[in-house]
Structures are given as C-alpha cells and as structure tokens.
Amino acid sequence: MSQTSTTIQVPAQLSRDETRVLEECKHESLMYRSIPLGLGAYFGLQYSMSKNIISTRGKWFKIGGVLIAGYIIGKISYTSTCRKKILTQIPNSSLAQLIRGVESHQITEIDVNLQPQSDNHPVSADVNQYGDPVYKTNK
Structure with a gap:
C-alpha cells in the first residue's frame, strides 16, 4: 500500500x-488562567517567605x-479550551x-480492487483527519 503524507500549511491571512476568536482566547487565557495562577503563586510565595x-x-x-x-x-x-472554542x-x-489536521485541498488516494467486494468485508469510504481509513459496511 502506498502511504500519503499530509503537510499542514498555515494560512497566509x-x-x-x-482573528476575533484568537483575540478572545488571548484575553480569556490571561483573565481566567494566567492572572489567577500568577497571583496564587505570588501569594503562596509571600506566605512561604513570611513563615520562613x-x-x-x-x-x-x-x-x-x-x-x-x-x-x-x-x-x-x-490551549485545549481555545481549540474547543475554535472548533465550535x-x-x-x-x-x-x-x-483537525485536515487540509482544505487534501486529495486521498483510492486503491482500486478489481475483485468484487463481498457483503461481509468493509469498504474504505474515506480517510479521517489522521490519515486512517474510515470504513462503511455494505449492509
């Protein structure tokens, strides 16, 4: 079987x-994670220093x-929250x-099998975002 390699290209613009969603992620990560963690660590350090x-x-x-x-x-x-936000x-x-790891112009190779498929064997219908075949049954 031939292997296809997918390359991910970052969009030019x-x-x-x-841009709006990325700015929201940037702001929310600062407000909801970075500042609270930084302040918590700061006050924990201050407390540790005051107790020697x-x-x-x-x-x-x-x-x-x-x-x-x-x-x-x-x-x-x-980052995981931001990914979910982008996907939704x-x-x-x-x-x-x-x-998702999918290119917009991804072309998949189709293996042509000259023998007829029986009803018990799955047929490769598509390729998922990881390059693995997705099967459908002929039932």
Whole structure:
C-alpha cells in the first residue's frame, strides 16, 4: 500500500472571525488562567517567605519567577479550551481545519480492487483527519 503524507500549511491571512476568536482566547487565557495562577503563586510565595519556609534572599527574583511561571502555565493550560472554542464557533475555518489536521485541498488516494467486494468485508469510504481509513459496511 502506498502511504500519503499530509503537510499542514498555515494560512497566509486570518479571517475576521478567526482573528476575533484568537483575540478572545488571548484575553480569556490571561483573565481566567494566567492572572489567577500568577497571583496564587505570588501569594503562596509571600506566605512561604513570611513563615520562613523559603528564604527571603533573592526575593525579587523569586517573585518575578513565580509570576512568569504563572503566566506561562496559564497560557498553556488554556490551549485545549481555545481549540474547543475554535472548533465550535468557526468549524469551517482554516484554523479549525488545521486543528483537525485536515487540509482544505487534501486529495486521498483510492486503491482500486478489481475483485468484487463481498457483503461481509468493509469498504474504505474515506480517510479521517489522521490519515486512517474510515470504513462503511455494505449492509
């Protein structure tokens, strides 16, 4: 069997809807994840320093580190929510196709079998987003 390789190409320009959803994701990840995680880490660090669990030596470096870590972890933790948002709000966009791993102009190869198919064997109907065959039965 021949293997087909799919390459994913990022669109040159995003549509208004795609830009709007990405801006919403950017704002919501900051407000709902990054700021709360950063502040939680900051207050946890302050509490640890006040109880002498963590030394106060290098205080500003530690504060900066936990704030940056909270920001980064918050942004990363929101990616699955943002993917779901893109797939539900703009399911036919090029970004949604990229998330699914499907190109808009993907051409699948069809294996021609000269022998007739029996009713008990599945027939490959299409290829899913991962390149695996999707079968349908002839019943």
